[in-house]
Amino acid sequence: MHISIIGAGYVGLVTGACLAELGHEVVIMDIDESRVEKLQRGIIPIHEPGLSRLIEKNALDGRLDFTTSLEEAVKASDIHFICVWTPPLPDGRADLTAVESVAKNLGEIFSRLTPPKPIVVTKSTVPVGTGARIREFIGQSYHEPFAVISNPEFLREGQAVADMMRPDRIVIGGDDEEAVAKVSSLYDAIQAPRILTDLPTAEMIKYAANAFLATKISFINEVANVCELVGADIDMVKEGIGSDPRIGKAFLYAGLGYGGSCFPKDVRALQQFSNHHGYDFKLLKSVIEVNEQQRQLFIDKLRRHLKDLAGKEILVLGLAFKANTDDVRESAAIDIIRRLQAQGAKIRAYDSLALLTAQKVLDGDIKYVGHPHDGAKGAHAIIIATEWPDFKDLDWPYIRSQVANPLVVDGRNLLDAKLLRELGFTYEGVGRK
Ligand SMILES: NC(=O)c1ccc[n+]([C@@H]2O[C@H](COP(=O)([O-])OP(=O)(O)OC[C@H]3O[C@@H](n4cnc5c(N)ncnc54)[C@H](O)[C@@H]3O)[C@@H](O)[C@H]2O)c1
The missing domain is CATH 3.40.50.720 (NAD(P)-binding Rossmann-like Domain)
Structure with missing residues (x-):
């Protein structure tokens, strides 16, 4: 045709x-x-x-x-x-x-x-x-x-x-x-x-699908936040609930929340047009609020360790909104960088695909590095902002020898917490023991 x-x-x-x-x-x-x-x-x-x-x-x-x-x-x-x-x-x-x-x-x-x-x-x-x-x-x-x-x-x-x-x-x-x-x-x-x-049903299916997936992410993030307070471990909770086929393991990753060109805009659009038709979609309000809160809680975590962020050198690993793409639209990493800049932090940034796209949207004095190791020297904290699998295989002992302060805040629960702690890092994930 x-x-x-x-x-x-x-x-x-x-x-x-x-x-x-x-x-x-x-x-x-x-x-x-x-x-x-x-x-x-x-x-x-x-x-x-x-x-x-x-x-x-x-x-x-x-x-x-x-x-x-x-x-x-x-x-x-x-x-x-x-x-x-x-x-x-x-x-x-x-x-x-x-x-x-x-x-x-x-x-x-x-x-x-x-x-x-x-x-x-x-x-x-x-x-x-x-x-x-x-x-x-x-x-x-x-x-x-x-x-x-x-x-x-x-x-x-x-x-x-x-x-x-x-x-x-x-x-x-x-x-x-x-x-x-x-x-x-x-x-x-x-x-x-x-x-x-029919037409309206097909249009609704797309929004309902994205809104449901976003809801799953905000749900697991809230569970992770409670895990931190009560001493439970989100990785095992995910395993425990995800094994139930009615729940499933997909989209149960706690972390910095959802981003990208679709979820944030589609959740808000569904909320808006529901409202326009006279329905207050209360659940989606919370989904959005939790997603927003997740980023602030992450910054708070960093501040608990570093106190004042002004002048601190922070290496941000990952700029794309998720792994395997160069897309930085509504990326949590970009949002986190802006929040850190607002508090006076100095940013070094790395991404294997999204360096160029990120440079187009970020302002300020950011040092973009060609390899994570290049940004480690003198860093006061390392942040994992995108779940690129390669970050797991970095030469963490070498990185440990370079940083000024051995702090890793993992916004994607990607790294091996035990290994990093053995190397002498202070490791913080999201809802992880
Ligand atoms: N990106 C995704 O993962 C994804 C997945 C499913 C659905 N969608 C939806 O598909 C749509 C497109 O998304 P995308 O990510 O491909 O967007 P995009 O921003 O990558 O591309 C949109 C393209 O449309 C072009 N364009 C804008 N106005 C035009 C016009 N008047 N005539 C011709 N071209 C025009 C732009 O130049 C651009 O190249 C959106 O509604 C999005 O929500 C996106």
Whole structure:
């Protein structure tokens, strides 16, 4: 089938590359000229395992192309995927400016080209009711039959290609059965349960999924905080409750809380649109509050050891919002660094993938180091802010010999506490004995 993908970010690029790999003809469109120009030259603007290879292969085979022209992309396609960003507004609502502008433009282009019953699919995460609004926007200028479908995306950054090719489920919502079947058939080569439903339900599934996962994280963080007070150990508690299949072990990692481009914004957006419809989603208020509190408790822990943070040299290991990505959007590490800077701490920072992306968003005098060992000399504390597995295998005896004060505050419960204590470090995790 011929497909246009609108928005060449994490979701658009991965969706486009995977659909091309499944044999479809795909044109990916973005308004960002420099991004498109790079993609045309084979430079992939994001880090995602397996993505470069997939893009290169399918572009060479002539199944994948890039453009800045929406009209060109639409002309070549029957199904149009909206994959643009939906960032949070200051009050937490999703900013739908890009989605709405794409919908309006699609309506105008359809009215010029009069394609045979185009199908518009939303992959961007959008509040319930947005599909209906997209239909209205397109209908303002296009009066022939067309369909609007919701096909929310559940990929995880860092393993997005694998998630797209082997998803847990494919959700497709819409009231036009023929269009739903057509979108479902795009994924015929993928073995995964199909959840076929209506537009609002599909839109809600995405928010409910992210809000539930965020709730799990805030829950385990609160349990970890109590563990610290009562002398229990969160690692064993996680084992003990996670072994129950009704609970499961996934997303039960205590630490600095959730971050990234999706969870924080989606939890707030669900809270906002519930409110807008007259429902006070009390649980989500607490989920957000706990996530915020987790970072402050972490700083408090550091202060308990260092007293005044002013002038203290702090080595922050990890800047990405999670391991295996270069994405620092809403990263707990970035937030922690800003809070430390506000208290006068001097920051040295390391990340194996996210140094460049972090430098674009952080201000102040930060010493970025090419290896964790390079930041150890004279440090008063080392913070683990992202769960990069490599940090476990650092030469901790060497680091111990370099630091001014042997303190490790592990915001991801990543390191071997016993080993570090044996080396003479003061080790603090989150809820760990
Ligand atoms: N990143 C994830 O892990 C993930 C997972 C599932 C769902 N989502 C959702 O998918 C959507 C996209 O997320 P992302 O992470 O890919 O975003 P992103 O910021 O990586 O990419 C968005 C892209 O859209 C482009 N864009 C903006 N306005 C445009 C317009 N009018 N026309 C064409 N292109 C336009 C931008 O230039 C950018 O390249 C969001 O709604 C997000 O919540 C993201």
